[in-house]
Amino acid sequence: MGCVPPEQGYLKAVRELTSGNGALLVFDEVMTGFRVARGGAQQLYGVMPDITTLGKIIGGGLPVGAYGGSRELMNNIAPAGPIYQAGTLSGNPLSMTAGLLTLRRLRDPSIYERLERASASLSNGLSAAAEDAGLETVINRVGSMWTSFFTKGAVKDWTTANKSDRKLFGEFFHAMLEQGVYLAPSQFEAGFVSLAHSDEIIDRTVSAARKAFDSIKG
Numbered sequence: 008m009g010c011v012p013p014e015q016g017y018l019k020a021v022r023e024l025t026s027g028n029g030a031l032l033v034f035d036e037v038m039t040g041f042r043v044a045r046g047g048a049q050q051l052y053g054v055m056p057d058i059t060t061l062g063k064i065i066g067g068g069l070p071v072g073a074y075g076g077s078r079e080l081m082n083n084i085a086p087a088g089p090i091y092q093a094g095t096l097s098g099n100p101l102s103m104t105a106g107l108l109t110l111r112r113l114r115d116p117s118i119y120e121r122l123e124r125a126s127a128s129l130s131n132g133l134s135a136a137a138e139d140a141g142l143e144t145v146i147n148r149v150g151s152m153w154t155s156f157f158t159k160g161a162v163k164d165w166t167t168a169n170k171s172d173r174k175l176f177g178e179f180f181h182a183m184l185e186q187g188v189y190l191a192p193s194q195f196e197a198g199f200v201s202l203a204h205s206d207e208i209i210d211r212t213v214s215a216a217r218k219a220f221d222s223i224k225g
Contacts, residue, residue: 008168009154010147010197020053025057037062037072038197043150045113051150066124069107070096077112118202122151125209126200129153132213135187140220142175151200168195 022190026033034056034109039048041064049055065073072094075081086090096102112118130148133155137144143159156162157172157179176194187213191198200209 008165008193009162010149010152011154011162011164011168012050012147012189014151014163018052022054022056028102032059033058033168035060038152039149040064041110041113042199043152045118048196050148061124065106065110065206066102067109069099069102069105070104071099071102109157119150120199121202125204126151126153128206129200129204129212130155131207132209135217136220139217142220143223152197153200154195154197157194175223179219180187182219182222183215188212188219188220190214203218 022032024030034047034049036047036049037061039051040061041047042057044051047059049059056076057080058074060072060074062072063069064214065071082088083090099146100183126148130146130153134144135147137155143157145156145158145160145161147154147156154162157175158167160167160168160170162168171194175192180190180192
């Protein structure tokens, strides 16, 4: 449903409920891992799950996935324990090399500071452009992840996200294509700002959005 942050206290409440009932808490950080913070969403929100899943970020964008947890849990996985696990690409040299280099690069805290500035600049610029065109949008952002919803009022769950004007989003998507900017083609996908997005690219994107919003406002 796009970028929809958890409401304050939600994750901590889930952590308390699972701990109190002997259930494992699993965080799917395939999209948020190393993107919103070096320690993922669990670092950002201060909630530690029992198991974390990660995607191609740990392979520098190449095909790979991983999961991890406490020593107690991971000791149940073969060859240390009785739960068998294997994968076709496990330990692939190319993915592991690219992943190690990526993760070492992300040790630099200035990277996340730069991503925060660029993401804030893009989100604020898009919001201002829509407002100036007389269109109602709501932008949710967490770190370098963001979604611009074509709706009014806070977007905090699927019910509120589902109120978005899909038709208007589609018109905006194609209007941005005409300006040379390719966005995620669904209202319910998250956008991502990367280190490759320079200040010039951010400014060009906001400028393109102004033209796109003006062309679809009717």
